[in-house]
Amino acid sequence: MTERTLIKDLSAREDGPVTVAGWVETVRDQKKVQFIVLRDESGAAQLVNPAVREVASGAEGTAADGTAADGTAADGTAEDAARQAAAVALTESITALSLGTFISVTGELKHDERVKLGGLEVKIGDLSVAAPSEPEAPIAADSSLDKRLDYRWLDLRQPKNALIFRVQTTLEHAWRTWWVENGFVEIHTPKLMESPSESRAELFQLDYFDLGTAYLAQSPQHFKQMAQAAGFGKVFEISPVFRADPSFTSRHATEFISVDAEMSWVDSHEDVMAMQEQLLAAGIAAVKEKHGDEIRELFGIEVEVPAIPFPRIPLAEVHTVLKESRGYTVPREDGDLDPEGERQISAYVKGEFGHDFVFVTDYPTNIRPYYHMRDAETGLTKSYDLIYNGTEITTGAQREHRIDELIANAKDKGLDPAGIGEYLEFFKYGVPPHGGFGMGLARVLMLLLGEQSIRETTLLFRGPTRLAP
Amino acid sequence: MTERTLIKDLSAREDGPVTVAGWVETVRDQKKVQFIVLRDESGAAQLVNPAVREVASGAEGTAADGTAADGTAADGTAEDAARQAAAVALTESITALSLGTFISVTGELKHDERVKLGGLEVKIGDLSVAAPSEPEAPIAADSSLDKRLDYRWLDLRQPKNALIFRVQTTLEHAWRTWWVENGFVEIHTPKLMESPSESRAELFQLDYFDLGTAYLAQSPQHFKQMAQAAGFGKVFEISPVFRADPSFTSRHATEFISVDAEMSWVDSHEDVMAMQEQLLAAGIAAVKEKHGDEIRELFGIEVEVPAIPFPRIPLAEVHTVLKESRGYTVPREDGDLDPEGERQISAYVKGEFGHDFVFVTDYPTNIRPYYHMRDAETGLTKSYDLIYNGTEITTGAQREHRIDELIANAKDKGLDPAGIGEYLEFFKYGVPPHGGFGMGLARVLMLLLGEQSIRETTLLFRGPTRLAP
Known part of the structure; x- marks a missing residue:
């Protein structure tokens, strides 16, 4: 079993390593930093990754903010180059994420009052795509019933x-x-x-x-x-x-x-x-x-x-x-x-x-x-x-x-x-x-719950013209 | 709601007035005394009634054992005659009971170690038939499945x-x-x-x-x-x-x-x-x-x-x-x-x-x-x-x-x-x-439960040749 922490339980957890899993609700892919809002059955949390767009030439490869992707100082070894390549790959995989994709992420939990979503974020260490979503979602929250x-x-x-x-x-x-x-x-x-x-x-x-x-x-x-x-x-x-x-x-x-x-x-x-x-x-x-x-x-x-x-x-x-x-x-x-x-x-x-x-x-x-x-x-x-x-x-x-x-x-x-x-x-x-x-x-x-129709409160409604899904 | 006591709860109850309800499992209709085994969803208990076969002529009317049906000494008043008539009616109604009939009974609970069935019995005061059963039960415990x-x-x-x-x-x-x-x-x-x-x-x-x-x-x-x-x-x-x-x-x-x-x-x-x-x-x-x-x-x-x-x-x-x-x-x-x-x-x-x-x-x-x-x-x-x-x-x-x-x-x-x-x-x-x-x-x-067929452990079995009841 993936030993994941439910998102609702993150707030009670101390800062440190954590695994979360769910689906990608939003991605903000900025030049220097990438944010994912990950949702599971219990809530939503922000995941963050310092973007590393390319392996810097030579051994001094650093991220845009001057640190290596994993936050350690760049040390210029071959190991560091590999780390850089991994960081670029991670950045690219986040850029490629379509909304709805299920992922599991291991990273570092950090409580931070400035984060609007629950006052915490997870700095992504490893990201694994379980099954990608097609790029276009067929419905939105305001689609017809x-x-x-x-x-x-x-x-x-x-x-x-x-x-x-x-x-x-x-x-x-x-x-x-x-x-x-x-x-x-x-x-x-x-x-x-x-x-x-x-x-x-x-x-x-x-x-x-x-x-x-x-x-x-x-x-x-x-x-x-x-x-x-x-x-x-x-x-x-x-x-x-x-x-x-x-x-x-x-x-x-x-x-x-x-x-x-x-x-x-x-x-x-x-x-x-x-x-x-x-x-x-x-x-x-x-x-x-x-x-x-x-x-x-x-x-x-x-x-x-x-x-x-x-x-x-x-x-x-x-x-x-x-x-x-x-x-x-x-x-x-x-x-x-x-x-x-x-x-x-x-x-x-x-x-x-x-x-x-x-x-x-x-x-x-x-x-x-x-x-x-x-x-x-x-x-x-x-x-x-x-x-x-x-x-x-x-x-x-x-x-x-x-x-x-x-x-x-x-x-x-x-x-x-x-x-x-x-x-x-x-x-x-x-x-x-x-x-x-x-x-x-x-x-x-x-x-x-003050809903307008039993179609909203039935898992899969069946009526004279509806037999699927 | 009929304020009945479940039969399994009788043993913890003190002697005295009680109402029980269920179906008639057996009747032993002896000359001087009648026994009913009453079963409900929780167990079975013995009900007992001193048989009064007919209103004795004159004011001395007594049961076969020399006491009035309710156990008091016969006092020879009009009230007593009515009581005797009621006792005869009760006796006759017990004689007429078919097995399976649902009844409710109000009576006197008495703990008595000599009673094999649970060490207690209920002396019937009032007996009410909810719905009678037809006289012949169509199945027995050993009928075919x-x-x-x-x-x-x-x-x-x-x-x-x-x-x-x-x-x-x-x-x-x-x-x-x-x-x-x-x-x-x-x-x-x-x-x-x-x-x-x-x-x-x-x-x-x-x-x-x-x-x-x-x-x-x-x-x-x-x-x-x-x-x-x-x-x-x-x-x-x-x-x-x-x-x-x-x-x-x-x-x-x-x-x-x-x-x-x-x-x-x-x-x-x-x-x-x-x-x-x-x-x-x-x-x-x-x-x-x-x-x-x-x-x-x-x-x-x-x-x-x-x-x-x-x-x-x-x-x-x-x-x-x-x-x-x-x-x-x-x-x-x-x-x-x-x-x-x-x-x-x-x-x-x-x-x-x-x-x-x-x-x-x-x-x-x-x-x-x-x-x-x-x-x-x-x-x-x-x-x-x-x-x-x-x-x-x-x-x-x-x-x-x-x-x-x-x-x-x-x-x-x-x-x-x-x-x-x-x-x-x-x-x-x-x-x-x-x-x-x-x-x-x-x-x-x-x-x-060590049963031989799911037909025994399904409330109402459905198979290729069975669709009822």
Whole structure:
């Protein structure tokens, strides 16, 4: 392993020999001195080299500033001539560097307050090119989003973009740690399914040996419920799901990472919400602690750890509030919210309660799937959406676990129970009451970091017109 | 939330009121007393109820043993009659319980050394049926594997099978924690690809809008390398991958969870091996600490934390050892190992070094993909396989990061560079030297627990003839 020092760790290191490695962000090739800004995954530092443009004639060969390239006084021997030749070669190799080239450099670290970039520089001793870049970069930081995504691996070298995925790492690890410490089991449910997971709409399908057609899972819904019938108690999964969704909005993708949990013995959706708000608060607290300063610097955002409990407002009341406090009537006939309604209720909650999150609860059955449990008294579903900074990130619910009710609900929705036979099997041999949620990872990151599209917060976005790189 | 006590926590609890919930494993419905063995995700406990078969005539109604059902002396009031009726109803409901039914029970915990199952029992006060099971269980513990997989959610109620996935949870969390603490970034690479990830063989494909055909990823290989060109440094991913592989062995599946890591600035495959052995040791140590006792009890296996470093043997030497020490010549012309060769070298290493793992290194180019780096001196690839208890679980390598060499290697393999154009793009704008590995999660679990097939250690197995449940 190249024993390199991460650039962020240079400031804590004493002056002396050091190896750093990364890619060339800029080169300033001046007559007497050359500067490279080298970036790695942790930061950027200035490398410096006194330019030696040619081997001086005779044995007195010296650099432009009168010292040999390595800083020692010229001594006029053959050894010195070789050193001079090496110095010229180094200078020429720096002149030839194209931006983006990965190099490793061994040199002398020197702290110097006058250096703007981190108050230190590395005087280059040895420079090794790992793989050169073509001279012309195909994108710049201000290229269009679509162009940037064409060269996503270069786009991700932008410190701001790379930070998104270090934040993702911290967020997911905090979530999983919370789940593990609270007795949840991690499951990996199959993405190849014999029958559609929710409806036949927007399903990718493929040929599957002699079995005919397989479908790609739209969510782990069926199988995380199956784990309840299996007696697993509490489960979680973070995994890709697939929707043949022709939408082109900033919030939709054909493949995305779904964050799912499901647990037994809930009394209502309230138990699911109580779990999810603890999970989110733990995740965001970890992000603030580890990346709060970088996020402030690169995104101009102060990460706020949400207070628990999050506000909860029944959907019917949301409509009243929107009308009376925001002058907004949702232009939908089905009673659901639209994106503007989500933004408005979020703005209302932020103003009234100072909170970035709001649970909208108790949706009517017509806009919820058949497997959401219905409240016997109100006739409404025991379900919720979670809205974060103006955009929905989650649907959660207590599930109907009583097979007779489940079949009745399906029929009520016009579904033929025969079409969901595989799913119904899970309920025949006993199942505890249970509930859970699904949450879009890229949406959470988008809203946490104030980005405009999940295309920015997905490593490699997939949409109806994008399948590469 | 039902405020239940997990059964494993009963032993530490004082005698008194308690609520437990789970599924009915057995019922012993005796004339004078009824016993239920209730199981939840943490264990099993005995519930007991004095049978009250009918309300005694008149006010003296008593149970068969002369006390009222709740244990107080019968006092002959109307209240007592109601209590008696309730006791009869409870008795009847227990008689009617089918195995597998999920129930929650509130009662009195009593520690009693005479009770074989955990030295305690719960006297049932109130019993509530969440969802009844059909009377006939479709499988038993000794049903055929295929039959068990048909009803996997019931099969997973077996404590041994459920433990596999708690072990999985611990293993993965320890791995991710190791990676996070060592500066790795978690990535989620897309499973929908425009071009095949390795070869066109064994690829699932699907229609993708106007873009034509999409392929399901066989591995995150392309994209974890792309993350190196992006300057991410070190990355990991645990995610599903897909192979349209018609094999029916105990080690193959059409969908499985791949554990992947990739890191920059390696000097050779040795750096990758050094990372992987630390990772494995950390994971297995966590499993031993958290589940060692249960694994011993249910699998009859003593979990061994592997010593570091693992033995390393070049492939050429493996063949010599097999011939000379085991009398085994691998019946293959290409020089690769076969499953018997893997078992034999593993047995040899266990005998010689007492180790469960062995890295087989330095494979010739004819049995390695073009993107494995070749050693300029030996002409062999800088790659390895990792064999664990007789079965290969990993291929790892330093990758060829120099585009000219990469193209030459591809041509040498008879590949048209145009066919891997998208992949080659990643190498045009600079890339550091890098290497990594992919590891099959279900294989590791199978070998750790001494199981015979990955079908046992996969939540829901997918093979050429299995797509459900």
